[in-house]
Amino acid sequence: MKHLLTISGLNAGTEDKSILHDVDLYLDANQTHVLMGPNGAGKSTLGRIIMGDPAYQVESGSIEFDGQDISEDSPEKRSLAGIFLSYQAPVEIPGVPLYSFLRTITQKRPELKASARQFRIRVNEICEQLDMDPGYLTRELNVGFSGGEKKKIEMLQLLLLQPRLAILDETDSGLDVDALSVVSRGMQAYRESCDGTLLVITHNTRILERLHVDHTHVMVHGRMVERGGSELIGRIDAEGFERYGVHEEVSAS
């Protein structure tokens, strides 16, 4: 069976440090996967390597997306192929209005091209869905926004681009209850609006409450140590990562 994403025997890291060891992971279309693990396990690194972050090097192994080896592809090529990474701390880009940014990244995708008016209607719908003030649209990208607002902007992009694979890297970190609820709704809306696959990297089980989780993966010290169903989340919530030799609490709030 052809998977949407297949990672085989991946060893990778930065120039001076090996982080991921012999990682195998496959994700099928139209599913929700959760990647859990203690701090420093390499979860975010895996997300960034799938996205093609040049700060990391693949030492061996392969990454296939939709049957194509993308290991050598640039991040922009991976993005246009349908991979999306939501950042933990989205970067500020002074001088670039949010709306101009959204319009530019949408027009780059032939399947999403729309007239200015249609585009505005679509953006408005998503803003409403995310309880987002449309006044944000003329503000500069991520500049002066709170942590929660920045995460909403990431969700706005997710719903606008409808990628085939969305990796959410601790999108829930540092959010208050209201913002958490908005992000959670955004994830749910994404799963309902297209047949994209979600890979949620998280410490926080609360964010997963609205989602039907198909598979859970556990990473410890850069290795995949377990794959299971949604029942794994409850177990880790109760026991932490002790059974993997790690003593760390899992946040449930």
Add this chain to the structure above:
Amino acid sequence: MPTITTKLNTPPAQTWNYLKINDVSVELPQIDGDSLTEDDSQLANIACGCGEGAARWMFQIAANRRTIEIEPGDSEENILVDIDVDQAERSCVDLIVGEGAQVKVLVIAHGQEDEENLSSALLRILCKADSKLELTELVSAGASSTHLSGIGMELEQGAHAEVKQYSLGAGLSSMGLAANLVGSNSSLELALRYMSRKQEKLDVNHAVWQRGTSTKATIDASGVLADHAEKNYRATIDLVQGCKGSAGSEQETVLVWGDDVINRTLPTIMCSEDDVAGDHGATIGSVSAEQIEYLAARGLSQDEAELLIARSVLDDALFHMSNETSREAVLRVARDMLGEEEAAELAETSAALEGAGSNE
């Protein structure tokens, strides 16, 4: 007509002369002594960023002088200062914003002729207690023209000013703005956005004095320099003794787009009070690695990311222009820089977005 050499935009604290950023010299037509008018405005003593001599000249040369007074508690959204650079128009406006009043001002200096025209706009503003000022300024003129802008403002207790300046082109666009935050809890948000191309020169002086207690000032400049453009930018925040609890911040980001541009920046924080916070920073060069990474993860190559940043100066300007003349002045630059098709897309996008900014 005889001329005099006048120095403009001198910052409060100067640096080595060889760095060539202490001022800009301009040849100005000499004004006949017999035609001098006494400046008896109650705002005559408000310092303007262009400097005292230049402000005096701009007052005397102004063919159009007016004083606008907004009554306490009133709201006025449509104050327009329209300068036709091709007609070498020169204006002076004194604006008094009454206590608790709210006012929006648009200053546009527009033109397209490749002639050596000299225009000017002098704007002196007093914001009384708890008033709010929203000031947008646009300069978009022909490649050989000179436009001088001098703005001075004084903010009383609790007054707030939000200023956005756009310079999209002129042979020389000189913008001097000074703000005196005399009242406690007064605040200023000042943003400069620019696009300088070809042989254009941009010369800017921002000077802010924070005198009242718990005042806040932010200066945020960003823009693009391309081709053979030259830019001087001075930003000074002076945290004066007695301004306890105040905070001032300056930030500049420049995208250098070409090997022949000249970019000079003089960011200065002066401080004679202990209980304050002040910081400044500048990012000069290409787009940062983090920004490139983020934009790449959204499908944009480095060239496309840089084009987005350049185009965004025009986008942002268009979003903030509230009348046809100013929008057309922005679109003229867009057509010249990006071509008809991109400019049309820009216009459509802006039209579709109309009203969104009002919720800010």
